[in-house]
Amino acid sequence: MHPDDHQPLINYPCTWKFKVIGRSPEDLRTAIQQSLSGRRFELALSRRSVKKTYCSYNLNLWVQDASQRDAAYQMLKDLPQVMMVL
Numbered sequence: 001m002h003p004d005d006h007q008p009l010i011n012y013p014c015t016w017k018f019k020v021i022g023r024s025p026e027d028l029r030t031a032i033q034q035s036l037s038g039r040r041f042e043l044a045l046s047r048r049s050v051k052k053t054y055c056s057y058n059l060n061l062w063v064q065d066a067s068q069r070d071a072a073y074q075m076l077k078d079l080p081q082v083m084m085v086l
Contacts (some may be wrong), residue, residue, distance in 0.1 A: 016069050018059040019046065019086040020076055025055040031058065031081040036072075054083065 022028035025045055032043055040062035049086075061086045063069040076085045 006083045010066070012066070013062065013064045016063045016072070018073070018076065018080055019056055020080045021054055021061050021084040021086070022082065022085065023054055023074045025057075027056060028057060031079045032057065032076070035075055035079060036061065037073060060083045 020028065020032060022031075025048065027055075029043065042058075042060040044058050046058045047057040061069075061072055063072065073085055076082055
């Protein structure tokens with residue numbers, strides 16, 4: 001195995017941390033909450049840009065495995081209110 005092939009060991013289930021960036025704090029919060037309805041998560045406004053052109057939320061989402069984590073990432077990324085997911 002090549003040294004660069006090492007991936008971190010992740011013990012599932014666990015809380016996965018996402019940073020979700022969009023333009024409107026209210027619209028972004030609502031879209032995330034509706035998309036994750038019925039799931040276990042915490043959502044907190046992280047910051048707003050000085051000119052208030054974007055905002056970011058910290059999202060802590062309980063995931064059972066890597067496929068559930070990846071599906072959540074894709075779902076967030078596909079929301080029209082979302083500019084970027086980290």
